[in-house]
Amino acid sequence: MLKYILKRLGVAFMVALTVSVITFSLIYVSGDPAVALAGEAASNDEIEHIRKSYGYDRPIPVQYMDWLGRALQGDLGRSHYLKEDISDVILTRLPNTLILAGCAIAFALILSIPLGVAAAIRPNSLIDRFALTLAVVGQALPSFWFALIMMFFLGIQLRWLPISRVETWQGFIMPSIALGYYVTPGVMRLTRAGMLEVLQSDYIRTAKAKGLRPMVVLFKHALRNAIIPVVSLAAVQFGFMLGGSIVIESIFAINGLGFLAWETIQRGDLPMMQAIVLVLSLFYIVITFLADMLNAFLDPRIRVT
């Protein structure tokens, strides 16, 4: 087990390092950063001055090490546009996105796993058809449209939930559903397919031959094996939600990281963009690592050799 953890940690570290290099080079992908900063009307002297004062004249590896060193200490630089410390800005925006993505994935899993299991127990039954319909609708509906429909009915017509902002916890309900629903079809269908396969397996027949209660057969023996690929999928989807909640955050006017990313792209604020990409990537790496650990716990073939 220890060997496996160390191996996964090593992989996570290498990915993080690669991500940091790519993120750092973002500064240079749109041309000379000093020219970009100085603006169109700047003279050569001004550009040179900016290049010196921002340290862009040093060799690139030195700049990278310097940037990485400060990033490791939590200093992600200053935003050219907002004139604020980037770390502060990200820290104020991050909680909203984390709560949103967390609620969304929780909603998606709570809806899709039981539905997937129920559909697998009785293929082609009413509940299976219902689940399938829900999945098709979920895959076909654009999340922004679904969000608008919810806003119209739950927010404007019935006045049950706030249609924007997240000052109260109620504000998170609609955005979480809108974001989570999008993930439901994939998770549900994977759960259903996994359960269908596992329920046909020899060890389920053994469990039944032992006279175990149907619930024990289903949850102890079948679900644990069927859920393993679902964990990996859910982790990937959770990562996407963190970075990909731009649309939902915009619609519901949530001051989150996704919304910040969108604003930042509009402004061409490269250091801020760099920092957002880095933070999101690190979250992604952590989530993937945790998913690997969870899978190792569920499947002894991974952890015991």
Next chain:
Amino acid sequence: MSDLILEVRDLVVDIPVATGMLHPVQSISFDVTRGETLCIVGESGCGKSLTSLAVMDLLPGTASRTASVLKLDDEDLQSAGERRMTDIRGNKMAMIFQEPMTSLNPAYTIGNQLEEALLRHKQVSGAEARERAIYLLEKVGITAAASRLTQYPHQLSGGLRQRVMIAMALMCGPDLIIADEPTTALDVTIQAQILHLLADLQKEFNMGMILITHDLGVVARVADRVAVMYAGQIVETGTAKQVFENPTHPYTQGLLECIPIPGKTERGAPLGSIPGIVPSLVGDLPGCHFADRCPHVMDACRSGQVDLRPSFEDGHVFRCLLTPDQSAANLKKGAA
């Protein structure tokens, strides 16, 4: 308690398929008494595995079973509900499957999977269940039994896993044990060990055993009684001695001729085989099922239903229009 453990009369299994109704098991009757091993022999697809699954009430989804009598320890299994069946399965009758590599759950330890059977059916503590698991693992010839309990199936070889499966079946001390081709997936060297193990345990715990196999060598070594199945029917049944010494059904005779005998079968001589293929069991099949492959087929074989008839000795019956004497004469002719 009566010596009769399992009583099966007119067991039928039907499976609806696209082209009609499949009849893989057609009116099978047999008994198993305490301390006795019944071998059900036949080639692939003859219905022998479905017969055992029907007794366990573990038939796959669409298959249905009926019988005029289906009793275990005098209890009617047909009127027992699913809930009662879960109390019986693993407790009074247990099953060992053909595929030891996939029959254990990869996610749980050997100990967990052994103990849960006992904890489910008997009022015992965790420690007692553990003790029983160690005792039985030692019984089935696994060394360092206590340390095996914490191991996972993927850490064990196929032979060991089948031993674990046997121990698991014995956890609750069942009256009847059904072994469905328990040695087919194992190395030849391991096959003999597992078979002897099963035979020894069956005598030691005085259980009834149904051993399902297509291997006549296996049958000869462990069977008390033999039921030869062909295309969903029992075509010949009797004690092992009766069936092996005086096979009266042409199919049984053909099967036995297929076995090469050291010293008797000439080197380089072609191995025996029965020409033709098994008939489709979809829809009704009039007459003798073996007619198309039988060397002694007559017109009458294809018209009416062929019933079991007594052979030379008591308890030995076969499904053929020939008299025992004619049949025995055919066997002699073939040998000459």
